[in-house]
Amino acid sequence: MTIAETATATTASVAAPNAARVDLDIIADLVKPGSRVLDVGCGDGSLLQLLERRRGVDGRGVEISQAGVNDCVARGLSVIQGDADRDLVHYPDQSFDYVILSQTIQATRNPKAVLSELLRIGHRAIVSFPNFGHLSIRSSLMFFGRMPQTKNLPHTWYDTPNIHFCTIKDFIVLAREMGAQVEDAQAINATGQKMAMSMPWAFWNLFGQQAVFVLKR
Amino acid sequence: MNEAAANAHLARSVGSREANNPSSPVAEFGGDQPLRLDAGVDLGPFRIAYNTYGTLNADKTNAVLLCHALTMDHYAASPSPTTGKPGWWSSLVGEGKPIDTSKFFVICSNVIGGCLGSTGPATIDPRTGEPYGLDLPVVTIPDMVRAQKMLVERLGIDTLFAVIGGSMGGMQVLQWAVSYPDKVFAAVPIATGSRHSAQNIAFHEVGRQAVMADPDWCNGRYFSEGKRPVKGLAVARMTAHVTYLSEIALHRKFGRNLQDRDRFGFGFEADFQIESYLRHQGSSFVDRFDANSYLYLTRAMDYFDIAAEHDGLLANAFKGSKTRFCVVSFSSDWLFPTAESRTIVHALNAAAASVSFVEVETDKGHDAFLLEEPDFYRAVDGFISSAARARGLAQ
Incomplete structure (x- = not known):
């Protein structure tokens, strides 16, 4: 598999099965070469593999689905079966340069506690998530009165693993509440393009389909 | 000798x-x-x-x-x-x-x-x-x-x-x-x-007691006495063998099937296939394993911590x-x-x-x-x- 293919490979995470994971590329660019990385909710290991190949990181993963773990280990990645809500307590303080939570925070039972664990374990936390404030989601509720189902979020309300959606604005408020500093942030629009940093948050919140944040304490 | x-x-x-x-x-x-x-x-x-x-x-x-x-x-x-x-x-x-x-x-x-x-x-x-x-x-x-x-x-x-x-x-x-x-x-x-x-030590102890309760064990000196505690060791193996399998696998393999018969024998022969299977496991084990070794190795595992x-x-x-x-x-x-x-x-x-x-x-x-x-x-x-x-x- 080439790097380009790896970057767009799907993961067993809670995003759409065939959605191009532009956020993986963005995350890979944010990580310094040779650093120690823990990927929480690493799916089938696409991001970890990308990080190992492109950035030469010392990568570890945690994945809740056994199928995902088995795939990762068969690919030669250091991954354990575990739950972001329950199993992060076993990691020592500041034991990783980056702890990544990619497209997973909305599926955790206690996002605030998980985020706090990320900031404890890692010098930096990188969090990517689908923005529930995106125009298409707002319009689905407004014009159709239905819970939104989009290409990236294909689940119905009754079978979705995504139990804690948030908007970009919500996330910023939470980070501020927790005393975390936003070191970097990126938004991706519906066509998979990075949005300009100069745009105001409100603009990102309306047109950003996904967001990637780098936080530190 | x-x-x-x-x-x-x-x-x-x-x-x-x-x-x-x-x-x-x-x-x-x-x-x-x-x-x-x-x-x-x-x-x-x-x-x-x-x-x-x-x-x-x-x-x-x-x-x-x-x-x-x-x-x-x-x-x-x-x-x-x-x-x-x-x-x-x-x-x-x-x-x-x-x-x-x-x-x-x-x-x-x-x-x-x-x-x-x-x-x-x-x-x-x-x-x-x-x-x-x-x-x-x-x-x-x-x-x-x-x-x-x-x-x-x-x-x-x-x-x-x-x-x-x-x-x-x-x-x-x-x-x-x-x-x-x-x-x-x-x-x-x-x-x-x-x-x-504790549960695993318990199973091992059952096995060891089975070996040591066999009169042919002779306090561990069975070789010198020209005997071998085959019955005790077989029982130890039968018990241990159950712990190696799962309930569902046992049921799938044997269920309540009877061994070479259509009805209960109303006695204590191996009526059920599972009994026959375990007896076979026990008797074939004693041909290849030493009873004292079984005591020593189970002990080694028990001490492990x-x-x-x-x-x-x-x-x-x-x-x-x-x-x-x-x-x-x-x-x-x-x-x-x-x-x-x-x-x-x-x-x-x-x-x-x-x-x-x-x-x-x-x-x-x-x-x-x-x-x-x-x-x-x-x-x-x-x-x-x-x-x-x-x-x-x-x-």
Whole structure:
């Protein structure tokens, strides 16, 4: 598999099965070469593999689905079966340069506690998530009165693993509440393009389909 | 009884013959190189019977040590001389298999306390000319590993590429990583625990009591008395065998089916297939295993508790470890349930060690580690291949 293919490979995470994971590329660019990385909710290991190949990181993963773990280990990645809500307590303080939570925070039972664990374990936390404030989601509720189902979020309300959606604005408020500093942030629009940093948050919140944040304490 | 007479007697049982005249290679350690035992005494001279598969590379970096389980032996990938059956891991170990003997130099040795050639209770004590019996000091998992270390050094190997084993073999893998962290590049503990649970000690005690309750056990001196406690050992094996299977696998295989009959016999013969099966397991076991060895090896497992040696904190045992771990458990294993593996994984996480952990979905119980489980093999294959790349071993 080439790097380009790896970057767009799907993961067993809670995003759409065939959605191009532009956020993986963005995350890979944010990580310094040779650093120690823990990927929480690493799916089938696409991001970890990308990080190992492109950035030469010392990568570890945690994945809740056994199928995902088995795939990762068969690919030669250091991954354990575990739950972001329950199993992060076993990691020592500041034991990783980056702890990544990619497209997973909305599926955790206690996002605030998980985020706090990320900031404890890692010098930096990188969090990517689908923005529930995106125009298409707002319009689905407004014009159709239905819970939104989009290409990236294909689940119905009754079978979705995504139990804690948030908007970009919500996330910023939470980070501020927790005393975390936003070191970097990126938004991706519906066509998979990075949005300009100069745009105001409100603009990102309306047109950003996904967001990637780098936080530190 | 002199040595010749004792040997002649031992020869009556194939298993016992292997105990003193192993058909495999043997490493002899003289009285000047004793094995320092946890019991506080030295064992010497002593002997380790072993097999190797594949070729050691010029750098001596491709050695893999396989650690066997309670009633296995060093015939991991070659036919057993006692049963004629293929090696117990011959589907996992061999050319082109996950543990590829065309790439790795694979070593498997009989544990100290065993009965297939390494010094154990059936070995003739050079001081008396009779089998050690209960005169052999009690051995522990660390003792077994210390002996393996001496063998590995004797073979001219400084660092092992990998140490791999299931059940009691998994305990040895963990002990290797704890005792000699710099000598183990990769470790694969399978279907095991960092200590033996109360329930597991309980099952072992039932087995030992069955052996010792057999009048033919003769306080461990059955060889000298010309007897063998086959009934007791068979019962011990029957009990243990149940713990190796899962309820669902037993039901699938046997259900309540009757053996060679249409109705109950209203007696105590083996009416049910499961009874017949267990009786067969028991009676075939006694032909290949020594009763005293069974006592010693179950004891070694019972004493195993890594955390106890490290201020009660398992993570301390792995502090600073550079070894890459791949922990494997099986979902229907109730002897070493996944929770035991998870405890190991959490300790490794706390020690910031490199660890992979796979729980293989199967209904085959503890025995699954000896069976061809595709997810298990894929995990071992992937882990070993990536570790080999990291070790700079040609793929």
